[in-house]
Structures are given as structure tokens and as C-alpha cells.
Amino acid sequence: MKNLKPLLLIFAATMLLSCGNTKSAINQTSINNTTNNDLKFHINLNDRKNDTYKVKVTVPKLTEENNIFQFAATAPGTYQVMDIGRFVRSFKAFDHKGQLLKTVNISTNQYQLIEPEKVHTIVYEIAETYDTPVTELPIYPMAGTSIEDNHSLINGQAVFGYLKGMQSLPMNIKIDYPEEWIAGTALELNEDGSYTANNYDHAVDSPILLGNLTKASTNVQGTVVDIYTYSEKGLVKSSQVLESMEGMLNAASKFLGGLPVDRYTFLIHLEENTLNPKGAWEHSYSSEYTLAEKPWDDMKNGFKDMAAHEFFHVVTPLNIHSEIIQEFNFIKPVASRHLWLYEGTTEWASHMMQMRSGEKSLEDYLANLRRKSYISKNYFDDSLSILELSLNSFKPETQKQYPNIYMKGALTAGLLDIKLLELSNGKRGLIDVVNELAKKYGPNKPFNDATFFDDFVDFTYPEIAEFMDLYVKKATPLPLIEYYQKIGIIYDAEKYLFELNENASEKQVELREHWMKAL
Ligand SMILES: [Zn+2]
Structure with a gap:
């Protein structure tokens, strides 16, 4: 024993x-171009002070029906209460002239817009979950957010919110970040460097890892597989991960009679003293892994089992x-x-x-x-x-x-x-x-x-x-x-x-x- x-x-x-999957995932083939009816999210990751995401939302014309800005109470597949509103540090609404409008924090996860029809932009700061202690209901690291000098992890439900009645509206997401960083996500990149999510669910279903990452790609029987790795001490490179994964991906393809997606992205976040519990969160076209960094030979078998699980x-x-x-x-x-x-x-x-x-x-x-x-x-x-x-x-x-x-x-x-x-x-x-x-x-x-x-x-x-x-x-x-x-x-x-x-x-x-x- x-x-x-x-x-x-x-x-x-x-x-x-x-992670459960939602309608959003399903409509991914028909990526819409941004229109005036979209919600536009802008995140400035060049400003990383206070461990907060500085988010600006430009909204379409709102009515009384859209008077609540909602942060997530939970997210698909996590089977845990998150109450992301706990991480909001400031929340303001402005009209098109930049005049401050009244908002009221009516519950943990909800902000009421008193004059929704006048709202043009919403500006809020939301703290990263990694370095923000909470007394109860901690957020699993693979479902959380982190802002450091050389990288950031974004899980959508912990950064974005949505307006009442607008969960299904397309979201345009633009992130400013240092020139030397690269970004990995299953979201498709627009020509102007922004991403489009078909709706809020799709944004939550599509984590983004940015920073000093390594990248490797392959094609498994027609499916494009991308791997992005942040490795704190540089012990693990995406090319090593890829080499270990090809057998598993081929096995999955045989088991399922062909891979059921045309592309798939693995996002891997490795730090020496990573938070517990270590693990992974799966999404429709990607999965995100937060694990303790070790030489790849010591990690690869456990990782393969985990990746096989998430992929399935x-x-x-x-x-x-x-x-x-x-x-x-x-x-x-x-x-x-x-x-x-x-x-x-x-x-x-x-x-x-x-x-x-x-x-x-x-x-x-x-x-x-x-x-x-x-x-x-x-x-x-x-x-x-x-x-x-x-x-x-x-x-x-x-x-x-x-x-x-x-x-x-x-x-x-x-x-x-x-x-x-x-x-x-x-x-x-x-x-x-x-x-x-x-x-x-x-x-x-x-x-x-x-x-x-x-x-x-x-x-x-x-x-x-x-x-x-x-x-x-x-x-x-x-x-x-x-x-x-x-x-x-x-x-x-x-x-x-x-x-x-x-x-x-x-x-x-x-x-x-x-x-x-x-x-
Ligand atoms: Zn699972």
C-alpha cells in the first residue's frame, strides 16, 4: 500500500x-464581422499595475431592458460558485460626451445602470484571481486570471461581463499588450488585431494566454493543432509538448473515427510554485492547463493523460x-x-x-x-x-x-x-x-x-x-x-x-x- x-x-x-459547451461554440464557423450592434471590449495589458485588468466596454444603443451589467456567478464545466463580481474594483458608466452616469452595485455580480439609454461606455477594473486572496470560494487556477510582467492568463468569465438581454450579442475583443508578447487562443484573429466572439458564452469558452510563450503547431489528419506554453523557468517548450502529444491525438482520432473539430488549441501555463489545485479546464476548441513546472520528462505522462481527458x-x-x-x-x-x-x-x-x-x-x-x-x-x-x-x-x-x-x-x-x-x-x-x-x-x-x-x-x-x-x-x-x-x-x-x-x-x-x- x-x-x-x-x-x-x-x-x-x-x-x-x-467545461460544458454552449451554443457559441457551435456557431463558430460563421464568425461575424463587427457591427455597431456589437459589444466592444478593450483591455489594456500595457497597464498592469494593481494586478487589475482595465476594461473599457463600448455598448450599442441600450434600453431599459438592458439596465443590468452582469458578472458571472459560475462558468460551464466548473461546477463551482465563482461570484466574479467579488473581483471588481471600480465600475463606471459614461455617456457619449464622457459624462459620468449613475450606477448602483445591486448584488455581488450585478451593476444597475440608472439611465441605460444614455450609456455609451462602461469602464471597470477587475482584479486578477491569482494574486487576490479570498476568504471563501477560491477560483480554480485553470479557470482564473493572472497578470504578471511577462505574461497574462485570461479566462473570459473572470474578465468580461454582459448586459442583461445581450448574452447572445457578438463581442469584439481588443487587447493591447507589449510588442514582444505573443497571444494564444482558439478565437479567430481579425485583420485589425482584435478577436470576435460570437457571444458571451463563446468568449468564456475561449481562454487567452499571452506573454513570453513558445508555440508549436501540427496537423492531425486535417485538424490544425496549436500549442502555446508559458514556462516560468523555460524548462518546457511547446515543441516538446507537441512531440509527446501526437500519439495521443492520433489515438483519439482512431477512437472517435476522426477528430470532431477542425482546429484545437492547447494553452499551457507552468510556474514553479503554481496554485492548487493543479489541473485543466476544457473548452470546445481549446483547453487550458495550469501545472507545476518541472522538466518535461517528469511531466509528460501525467500531462498526456490530462490532455486526453480534456480533449475527449x-x-x-x-x-x-x-x-x-x-x-x-x-x-x-x-x-x-x-x-x-x-x-x-x-x-x-x-x-x-x-x-x-x-x-x-x-x-x-x-x-x-x-x-x-x-x-x-x-x-x-x-x-x-x-x-x-x-x-x-x-x-x-x-x-x-x-x-x-x-x-x-x-x-x-x-x-x-x-x-x-x-x-x-x-x-x-x-x-x-x-x-x-x-x-x-x-x-x-x-x-x-x-x-x-x-x-x-x-x-x-x-x-x-x-x-x-x-x-x-x-x-x-x-x-x-x-x-x-x-x-x-x-x-x-x-x-x-x-x-x-x-x-x-x-x-x-x-x-x-x-x-x-x-x-
Ligand atoms: Zn473533465
């Missing part, structure tokens, strides 16, 4: 976040999600029932696709199952069902249990895969079902959050109803021994050990071959 400990610490400290989110929730993610509520956090799918299945898939493609050995795969099983049993409350974990994810007491979605949630997805393979004689495992669901739903067609358990059963087999009931809705102990036996793998619950059964029957071996079939 002792040898698990260092691994455990690394693992437990690494919280992966996922392109499938779910981007292509398979409920209405709660489709129409994201930035004002009030609304929990979904389906973290078993968004996070559990994603975490399972990130390891499974590497095993099936030969990027990861069966031995490593089983060792990872062991870690998950051990951590889940010893560090988390086994009496909390995955459904309860989902529905209460925003509550502080449940936040402590949240990382179990990457342990128990992934183990559950692994069992579901075995069950589906058994029911289909090895023909239709979980990844086949997920790929079919991505086609059935896709980015623009949400499933019904309330009925999806039943819909999933209809889409698969009647026996899956009992599985969902026992292991997702209720907290019945996972039948690891019984299920892994079906594929000729012995699970020793005392040692948390998964081992191949050398004396497996022909039937067990056959199902195992389907389970681990090479891509």
Missing part, C-alpha cells in the same frame, strides 16, 4: 475540470449535452444530473483510448484502475451516489467529494462498457454508444436532462436501466469482481489489484479481446 502514496498525492491533487470533452459535453449546458445560466448555477457522462465517461475514455491504441500498456491501464479504486474507497464517501454528487456539485460540502467523479465515475463507466459489450456480444461497447449519441444529438441538439437516463436505456438495452439505478442513481458498491471476471480479469478487493486471469475461459477471453481490441 505504501507505494501507492506518492502516486495518490499526485493524483488527488490533480483535479481535472471540464470535445465529444461530451460538446456533442452530447443537456439543455442546462446548451443555454448556460451565468446568473444562477444550475446542476445537471449527468456528470457520470460528462466527467466519468470522459475520464474512462481518456485511458481506454490510449490503451486500445497502444499508447498505454494493459499493465498501465490496470494500474490506473487500481489507483482509482483505492483512492475512491479510501478518500471519498462511498455512500454518496454519482447522481447526488452531480446534483449537489455546487454545494461547498459536496465540493470535497467532487474529485471522486474522476475515480468512482470513471470506474462506473468502465463497468458500463463491460456490460454493454456483454449484452451486444462484444459488438457495441460504451465508445460505440457514445459515438452514436454524438451523431444523434450533436452540438445543437441537447438531450433532456430529466429524461436522459430513460433515453439512454431506450438507446441501448433494457438491462441498462438496472445498471443506472444501482450504480449511478444509488450508491450500491461497484461490482468490480463480478464484472471484470466477465473479461477474465481478477480483481482483488483487499489489495485493489487487477490482474489477468491466466486460466480464463474461452468465453471470457473472447469478451476481453473485444474489450481491448486494437484501434
Whole structure:
């Protein structure tokens, strides 16, 4: 047991976040040019004093309907309350002559414009989250903001706000920054050096990393992949990251029958003493990683697992999600029932696709199952069902249990895969079902959050109803021994050990071959 400990610490400290995806992501192909109806955001990063972003918003004609400027209470995929209004340091509205207009801070995240029809510009300062201590509800670093002399990290929900009734309006974003900096983001660059986000959700879905970065690019079967890295001590270069990632990206492409996006951007932020929890936040066309800087050889395996996880989110929730993610509520956090799918299945898939493609050995795969099983049993409350974990994810007491979605949630997805393979004689495992669901739903067609358990059963087999009931809705102990036996793998619950059964029957071996079939 002792040898698990260092691994455990690394693992437990690494919280992966996922990001739900929104309408914005979907309409990215039709980037609009800026018009007078857009919201224009200007950020001056040449002025980095006081650790604040100096933001100027030029607004279109407002009416009484648009009298609230809203900062985000939460953001897709973080399953945490953020209350970004806490970081606002000043907030002013002006008319077209530059005369100050009255505004009132009516709640943590809301500023009321008393004469909205007169407002021409809004100017505010908002503090970076990294160097701003808070007494409660800290912002995860991968979802936060940082301003330093040689770089800055922008996560949209922590810098931008929107006007009531205008969440869906295009945003033009112009950032001034030192000449020697470069900027990495999935947003497309306009000719004038500004970016266009299709709406507020799209801006939140598109983090921006700027500064002294290295960049590397490749093309994976038609998908353009860009990597931008900020490495405080210069230990890691984007070219090294790229070299390590190509196998994983090819594995993902095989697993999914082609990559589901035409471009993808990895943003990597490495500092020696980075904040906890270390991890990543995924978006529709990018993901952002905040990790402790080490020589790349010491980081690369962990990074690959994390990147595989984040990348798989392109499938779910981007292509398979409920209405709660489709129409994201930035004002009030609304929990979904389906973290078993968004996070559990994603975490399972990130390891499974590497095993099936030969990027990861069966031995490593089983060792990872062991870690998950051990951590889940010893560090988390086994009496909390995955459904309860989902529905209460925003509550502080449940936040402590949240990382179990990457342990128990992934183990559950692994069992579901075995069950589906058994029911289909090895023909239709979980990844086949997920790929079919991505086609059935896709980015623009949400499933019904309330009925999806039943819909999933209809889409698969009647026996899956009992599985969902026992292991997702209720907290019945996972039948690891019984299920892994079906594929000729012995699970020793005392040692948390998964081992191949050398004396497996022909039937067990056959199902195992389907389970681990090479891509
Ligand atoms: Zn995730």
C-alpha cells in the first residue's frame, strides 16, 4: 500500500475540470464581422499595475431592458460558485460626451445602470484571481486570471461581463499588450488585431494566454493543432509538448473515427510554485492547463493523460449535452444530473483510448484502475451516489467529494462498457454508444436532462436501466469482481489489484479481446 502514496498525492491533487459547451461554440464557423450592434471590449495589458485588468466596454444603443451589467456567478464545466463580481474594483458608466452616469452595485455580480439609454461606455477594473486572496470560494487556477510582467492568463468569465438581454450579442475583443508578447487562443484573429466572439458564452469558452510563450503547431489528419506554453523557468517548450502529444491525438482520432473539430488549441501555463489545485479546464476548441513546472520528462505522462481527458470533452459535453449546458445560466448555477457522462465517461475514455491504441500498456491501464479504486474507497464517501454528487456539485460540502467523479465515475463507466459489450456480444461497447449519441444529438441538439437516463436505456438495452439505478442513481458498491471476471480479469478487493486471469475461459477471453481490441 505504501507505494501507492506518492502516486495518490499526485493524483488527488490533480483535479481535472471540464467545461460544458454552449451554443457559441457551435456557431463558430460563421464568425461575424463587427457591427455597431456589437459589444466592444478593450483591455489594456500595457497597464498592469494593481494586478487589475482595465476594461473599457463600448455598448450599442441600450434600453431599459438592458439596465443590468452582469458578472458571472459560475462558468460551464466548473461546477463551482465563482461570484466574479467579488473581483471588481471600480465600475463606471459614461455617456457619449464622457459624462459620468449613475450606477448602483445591486448584488455581488450585478451593476444597475440608472439611465441605460444614455450609456455609451462602461469602464471597470477587475482584479486578477491569482494574486487576490479570498476568504471563501477560491477560483480554480485553470479557470482564473493572472497578470504578471511577462505574461497574462485570461479566462473570459473572470474578465468580461454582459448586459442583461445581450448574452447572445457578438463581442469584439481588443487587447493591447507589449510588442514582444505573443497571444494564444482558439478565437479567430481579425485583420485589425482584435478577436470576435460570437457571444458571451463563446468568449468564456475561449481562454487567452499571452506573454513570453513558445508555440508549436501540427496537423492531425486535417485538424490544425496549436500549442502555446508559458514556462516560468523555460524548462518546457511547446515543441516538446507537441512531440509527446501526437500519439495521443492520433489515438483519439482512431477512437472517435476522426477528430470532431477542425482546429484545437492547447494553452499551457507552468510556474514553479503554481496554485492548487493543479489541473485543466476544457473548452470546445481549446483547453487550458495550469501545472507545476518541472522538466518535461517528469511531466509528460501525467500531462498526456490530462490532455486526453480534456480533449475527449470535445465529444461530451460538446456533442452530447443537456439543455442546462446548451443555454448556460451565468446568473444562477444550475446542476445537471449527468456528470457520470460528462466527467466519468470522459475520464474512462481518456485511458481506454490510449490503451486500445497502444499508447498505454494493459499493465498501465490496470494500474490506473487500481489507483482509482483505492483512492475512491479510501478518500471519498462511498455512500454518496454519482447522481447526488452531480446534483449537489455546487454545494461547498459536496465540493470535497467532487474529485471522486474522476475515480468512482470513471470506474462506473468502465463497468458500463463491460456490460454493454456483454449484452451486444462484444459488438457495441460504451465508445460505440457514445459515438452514436454524438451523431444523434450533436452540438445543437441537447438531450433532456430529466429524461436522459430513460433515453439512454431506450438507446441501448433494457438491462441498462438496472445498471443506472444501482450504480449511478444509488450508491450500491461497484461490482468490480463480478464484472471484470466477465473479461477474465481478477480483481482483488483487499489489495485493489487487477490482474489477468491466466486460466480464463474461452468465453471470457473472447469478451476481453473485444474489450481491448486494437484501434
Ligand atoms: Zn473533465
